[in-house]
Amino acid sequence: xxxxxVLSVLGENARYSVEDIARQLNLDAAEVEAAIDRLEDEGTIxxxxxxxDRRTLDDEPVRAVVELNVTLDRExxxxxxxxxxxxxPMVESLHLVSGDFDFMMQVEGDSMRExxxxxxxxxxxxxxxTQTVTHYVMDAYKEQGVVFxxxxxxxxxxxxx
Amino acid sequence: MKPADRVDRxxxxxxxxxxxLAEERDDIISLGVGEPDFAAPWAAREAAITSxxxxxxxxxxxxxxxxxxxxxxxxxxxRYDLDYDPDEEILVTAGASEALDLAFRALVNPGxxxxxxxxxxxxxxxxxxxxxxEVCPVPTRQADDFKLTPDVLRESGADxxxxxxxxxxxxxxxxxxxxxxxxxxxxxxxxHDLTVLSDEIYAALSYEHEHTSIATLPGxxxxxxxxxxxxxxxxxxxxxxxxxxxxxxxxxxxNRIHQYTLLSAPTTAQYAALEALESCDDEVxxxxxxxxxxxxxxxxxxxxMGLECxxxxxxxxxxxxxxxxxxxxxxxxxxxxxxxxxxxGDAFGAGGEGHLRVSYATGFDDLETALDRIEAFLDxxxxx
Numbered sequence: 001x002x003x004x005x006v007l008s009v010l011g012e013n014a015r016y017s018v019e020d021i022a023r024q025l026n027l028d029a030a031e032v033e034a035a036i037d038r039l040e041d042e043g044t045i046x047x048x049x050x051x052x053d054r055r056t057l058d059d060e061p062v063r064a065v066v067e068l069n070v071t072l073d074r075e076x077x078x079x080x081x082x083x084x085x086x087x088x089p090m091v092e093s094l095h096l097v098s099g100d101f102d103f104m105m106q107v108e109g110d111s112m113r114e115x116x117x118x119x120x121x122x123x124x125x126x127x128x129x130t131q132t133v134t135h136y137v138m139d140a141y142k143e144q145g146v147v148f149x150x151x152x153x154x155x156x157x158x159x160x161x
Numbered sequence: 162m163k164p165a166d167r168v169d170r171x172x173x174x175x176x177x178x179x180x181x182l183a184e185e186r187d188d189i190i191s192l193g194v195g196e197p198d199f200a201a202p203w204a205a206r207e208a209a210i211t212s213x214x215x216x217x218x219x220x221x222x223x224x225x226x227x228x229x230x231x232x233x234x235x236x237x238x239x240r241y242d243l244d245y246d247p248d249e250e251i252l253v254t255a256g257a258s259e260a261l262d263l264a265f266r267a268l269v270n271p272g273x274x275x276x277x278x279x280x281x282x283x284x285x286x287x288x289x290x291x292x293x294x295e296v297c298p299v300p301t302r303q304a305d306d307f308k309l310t311p312d313v314l315r316e317s318g319a320d321x322x323x324x325x326x327x328x329x330x331x332x333x334x335x336x337x338x339x340x341x342x343x344x345x346x347x348x349x350x351x352x353h354d355l356t357v358l359s360d361e362i363y364a365a366l367s368y369e370h371e372h373t374s375i376a377t378l379p380g381x382x383x384x385x386x387x388x389x390x391x392x393x394x395x396x397x398x399x400x401x402x403x404x405x406x407x408x409x410x411x412x413x414x415x416n417r418i419h420q421y422t423l424l425s426a427p428t429t430a431q432y433a434a435l436e437a438l439e440s441c442d443d444e445v446x447x448x449x450x451x452x453x454x455x456x457x458x459x460x461x462x463x464x465x466m467g468l469e470c471x472x473x474x475x476x477x478x479x480x481x482x483x484x485x486x487x488x489x490x491x492x493x494x495x496x497x498x499x500x501x502x503x504x505x506g507d508a509f510g511a512g513g514e515g516h517l518r519v520s521y522a523t524g525f526d527d528l529e530t531a532l533d534r535i536e537a538f539l540d541x542x543x544x545x
Contacts (some may be wrong), residue, residue, distance in 0.1 A: 002259065008450075009454065013525070016525075020458065020529070022461075023456065023458045023461035024454035024455070024457050024458045025454065025463070026457045100238055156185060156194050156196060156198070156200065157180065157194070158180065158183040158189060158191045158192035158193065158194070158502060158504055159176060159179050159180040159191060159194065159504060160176070160180075160193070160194055160195040160196060160286075161174065161176050161195050161281040161282060161332075161508075
């Protein structure tokens with residue numbers, strides 16, 4: 001058994017029971033359980049979350065993708081800046097990227113006002129941050145590999161040779 | 162108007178009756194479907210759309226587009242060690258089904274005997290009969306994991322036959338055959354000078370060993386027609402595109418009929434197929450991995466619920482033996498009481514009696530629900 005097999009099945013659906021994963025991979029349930037425990041302990045698996053189509057919620061949260069430019073000095077590294085930003089619960093994700101800006105940060109809040117105030121009060125004043133460009137998310141089409149369409153309905157014949 | 166005698170000789174498909182039963186309800190979970198539950202890879206669909214936008218709506222060469230035949234030649238050489246000349250030995254058809262029909266009509270003389278390894282896909286017997294051939298059923302056995310053996314060939318009188326039809330990975334059983342297991346069958350074909358029609362439409366879906374084509378065994382290429390296509394591996398059933406690989410004289414003979422009946426296979430589908438060969442290996446691999454996990458799930462659950470089932474190793478079918486004598490009754494009661502549809506093995510010919518074809522070309526959620534219902538059905542008094 002490889003860790004990749006277990007991760008691939010969990011990546012498809014993290015709610016499969018240990019027994020089910022074992023059946024699918026033709027393994028013992030105990031083996032699968034041990035592998036998952038180990039992957040969690042080693043920090044490879046960091047958590048499990050539902051993929052939510054937020055557009056269906058009564059109070060659809062507001063999301064923004066924020067480009068951040070920073071200047072580094074002898075005492076401050078990318079990691080230091082990232083560490084400060086990542087601690088804010090409103091920051092959903094934070095990546096160091098190549099290209100015209102340094103960090104790409106996803107922020108989620110209850111309202112546009114909340115997100116805007118967070119950027120202007122908490123992010124922009126960080127001394128190393130020289131520029132922020134905020135893009136509010138207007139619609140979602142696909143998240144974590146799941147396409148938010150009407151789905152592929154099964155129009156096959158019920159019985160075929 | 163009275164239909165011709167050759168039509169009257171052929172009974173309607175045994176699956177038809179079961180299809181009608183299933184159609185009466187709208188709450189069923191079907192494990193009776195003989196095609197993938199995935200849509201064709203997007204790149205292939207997009208290539209079809211692009212070809213339409215560019216106005217590619219004419220006929221192609223009778224044998225199919227040259228670039229597609231060249232791509233098929235590269236693909237089968239790389240994957241299965243099958244080396245065929247795209248100009249002389251490859252014919253692109255409207256599904257492997259058309260290629261099979263062409264082969265029966267082009268290679269079977271009236272009165273010839275066609276030995277057919279069964280249980281099998283529902284077209285081989287009618288194809289033989291439409292061509293005026295006589296059918297010699299060769300029932301494979303659960304004891305042999307539904308593999309074809311020289312013993313059953315001999316017992317069935319296939320040594321007297323002119324043509325042998327086999328299909329591995331198999332629909333409906335899910336059986337596969339390794340090179341070592343195929344060799345005695347090839348020897349039998351050589352010894353009795355049989356033409357071999359090898360339906361390898363499920364070749365990409367072999368889970369426990371690499372697929373071997375019987376045409377790659379010594380002395381077999383010159384007597385074998387290989388059938389494959391895009392329906393199963395690339396989830397392109399509705400695009401109707403397949404192909405035959407055969408020595409030049411057999412390809413010419415099949416093309417003689419094809420040029421008058423079809424002229425050429427659907428052009429749009431040929432563009433999709435070319436793209437599928439060029440860029441969709443990853444999708445095929447991902448689908449294959451899904452089927453394999455479902456296969457493991459189905460076989461484990463059957464073992465846990467005490468349903469006897471050999472270890473199917475290909476296609477997307479399991480073929481459990483059902484309790485009691487009559488699989489048809491079992492399947493009807495299962496459908497009526499639980500809403501789970503699966504086709505009784507009898508519909509696929511000799512050797513299928515007492516079995517059920519369970520297709521796992523169904524998403525995990527439905528598959529798990531169906532398995533739970535089968536388990537409850539067995540526990541509720543249908544386990545003998």
